[in-house]
Amino acid sequence: MSIQVLNPATKEIFAEVNETNIEQLDTIVATANEAFNVWRQTSVEERAAALHRIADAIEAAAPELAEVVVGEQGKPLFLAQIEVGGAVGWTRYAADLSIEPEIIEDSEERYVEVQRLPVGVVASITPWNWPLMIAVWHIMPALKAGCSVIIKPSSLTPVNTIRLAEIINANTIPNLVQVVIGGRQIGEPLVQHQGVKKLVFTGSTGVGKHLAGLAVSDLKKVTLELGGNDAGIVLESANVTEIAEKVFMTSFLNMGQTCACLKRLYVHRSNYDAMCEALANIAAAQVVGNGMEEGVTFGPVQNEKQYESVTAMIEQAKAAGAEVIAPALPEGLNGYFIAPTLVKNPAHALPVVCDEQFGPVLPIIPFDDVKEVMALAKHEEFALGGSVWGEPGEELDWVVEQLDSGTVWVNNHAEVLPYVPFGGNKQSGLGVEFGKEGLLEYTVRKVVNRAK
Known part of the structure; x- marks a missing residue:
């Protein structure tokens, strides 16, 4: 059976991809274990050289990969090029x-050393929003x-992941990364x-918790990067003119x-009032349309379900x-387009505020007392990221201390870096990605204690 991949800007078929049959899974996992037993024997230097070859190959294929990302995900070409980069x-x-x-110890009595071994076959499940980047x-x-890795991309955006696996295997060993296609049935x-020893999942909190429950049956290692409802707090000391563009870009x-x-x-x-006006002006300046068209800065929502969810939130607020x-919106659009939308002073109980929108809508809420607003800003369920905007000082530092998210940005938001650990608190995640801490998530500990 094949899956039709739609272009969200046109609702036309972008590609057709064959689903993976459940009968194939045992063979796929066995092949992954065979690849693991070969790959684990390679040296650190060999792996480093292979990953640099992969990076070279991704770079060489950048025009193709960027167009695939636009075609199946919908973002403007410039943003897809940033994703490939x-x-x-x-x-x-x-x-x-x-x-x-x-x-740990090197004394007259003993020598104790902590080693890290590869965990084994990794099951990766990725979402549709940054399909190439998150796969990487x-x-x-x-x-x-x-x-070794078996990756299941979203059925909405599988094409770039299939191409990525081809690039990786051509520059390493056969079947080091395999792709399975389908929904929950696979x-x-x-x-x-x-035969799978670790799960790494990026997606919604509900699905992540469900998958973690399945993984616990044989105590697999689990890394989850889940939902967020990140709050940003603009203090009285903030310069709206200086921060408005960054606030808009990190919101949308x-x-x-x-x-x-x-x-x-x-x-x-x-x-x-100044912030609302500045953000509205920036929103009005966006060029909404098909991401492959020149000059477009703002693309569609990726799929019908998300379009309906975000639209319903906006209508409820109205x-x-x-x-x-x-x-x-410009005339003639036929995809899942929602203009960049601001919601002024909504009731805090509305879904557009208390739920994760995951779309182009931003609720903007005024406050008078920063200590009172912190009770609203700290979410009971989500704690992925948060930010505070203003001039350095005691008030700003106090807000930083109060925010309980996995990352707190100051005069910025949504910046992730390969060398900075990233992960959520509360129900926004489990474990960490990026940096050395992220690498350790793919290992198991082995302590060697030698008596002297």
């Missing part, structure tokens, strides 16, 4: 990571640690398979379809009396 950079960073044995985030540290058995990055986007903006009343500001 990020994939290259992350691959090169992973190539040069290393894990040296840690000496999962795969490259796994390969550097000495693991994803759940993959996670439960006894990838049409708001980014886990660490700024999703709720709390603005001191003295800056509220019905509740909130002021909704959005530029008119």
Whole structure:
């Protein structure tokens, strides 16, 4: 059976991809273990050289990969090019990571050393919002640690992942990375398979918790990067003119379809009108359309389900009396387009505020007392990211201390770097990605204690 991949800007068929049959899974996992047993024997230097070759090949294929990302995901071409460039950079960073044995004790009585071994076959499940980048985030540290990978991309955006696996295997060994296609009928058995030793998942909190429950049956290692409802707090000391562009870009990055986007903006009343006006002007300046067309800066939402969810949130806010500001969409569009939308002063209980929108809509809420607003800004469920905007000082430092998210940005938001650990607190995640800590997630500990 084949899956039709739609272009979200046109709703036309972009590609057709064959689903993976459940009967194939045992063979796929066995092949992955065979590849693992070969790859784990390679040296750190050999793996580094291989990942640099992969980075070179991704870079050489950049025009093709960027067009694939636009065709199946919908983002503008310039943003897809940034995604491909990020994939290259992350691959090169992973190539040069290393894990040296840690000496705990070297005394007259004993020598104790902590070693790190590759965990084995890794099951990777990736979402549709940054399909190439997140695949690289999962795969490259796994390969550097000495693991093999079976990756299940979203059925909405599988084409670039298939091409990435081809590039990797051509520059390493056969079947080091294998791709399975389908929904939960293949994803759940993959996670439960006894031949798989680790799950890494990026997606919603509900699905992540479900998959973690499946993985616990044989105590697989698990890394989860889950939902967020990141709050940004604009203090009285903030310079709206200086920060408005960055606030907009980090709120509407990838049409708001980014886990660490700024999703709720709390603005001191003295800056509220100016901030709303500045953001509305930036929104009006966006060129909405098909990402392959020249000059387009703002693409569609990726799929019908997300389009309907975000549209419903906006309509609920309108019905509740909130002021909704959005530029008119150009005529003739046929995809899942939603203009960059601002919702002024919505009730805090509305879904557009208390739920993760994951789309191009930003609620903006005024406040008078920063200590009172912190009770609203700290989410009971989500704690992925948060930010504070203003001049250095005691008030700003106090907000940084109060925010309980996995990452707190100051005068910025949504910035992720290959060498900086990233992960969520509360129900926004488990484990960590990036940097040496992220690499260790793909290993198991082995302590060697030698008596003298």
